[in-house]
Amino acid sequence: MSMVSVNVEEKLFQNRYRVDAGRPHIRIRNADVCTNDCREKSCTFVCPASCYKVEGNGSVTLITDGCLECGSCRILCTDHDNIEWEYPRGGHGILFKFG
Ligand code: SF4
Numbered sequence: 001m002s003m004v005s006v007n008v009e010e011k012l013f014q015n016r017y018r019v020d021a022g023r024p025h026i027r028i029r030n031a032d033v034c035t036n037d038c039r040e041k042s043c044t045f046v047c048p049a050s051c052y053k054v055e056g057n058g059s060v061t062l063i064t065d066g067c068l069e070c071g072s073c074r075i076l077c078t079d080h081d082n083i084e085w086e087y088p089r090g091g092h093g094i095l096f097k098f099g
């Protein structure tokens with residue numbers, strides 16, 4: 001039996017994402033808190049789908065397309081409680097492929 005190694009990107013590529021246009025399921029409550037009060041900006045390096053990005057001016061942008069609904073960003077932001085997080089509406093969001 002041979003072992004096939006598959007990297008994370010290849011695995012992620014097997015998933016499909018259905019965008020709910022204009023209705024992001026995660027929202028940053030107060031962008032100023034990210035820019036001025038959050039030194040760690042943990043969301044920007046923990047997200048497996050790279051949804052959060054630090055901009056040159058220190059602000060943080062969030063694009064939820066491709067979100068895997070893992071919930072890590074919300075958990076890591078508990079100090080600032082600055083993320084409003086819901087599951088996408090039925091039929092939208094990540095569609096996991098099994099097998
Ligand atoms: S961890 Fe929370 S407060 Fe900090 S940058 Fe991310 S969303 Fe903003």
Ligand code: SF4
Binds near residue numbers: 026046067071074
């Ligand atoms: S729930 Fe997970 S995949 Fe989605 S934005 Fe948060 S950390 Fe990224």
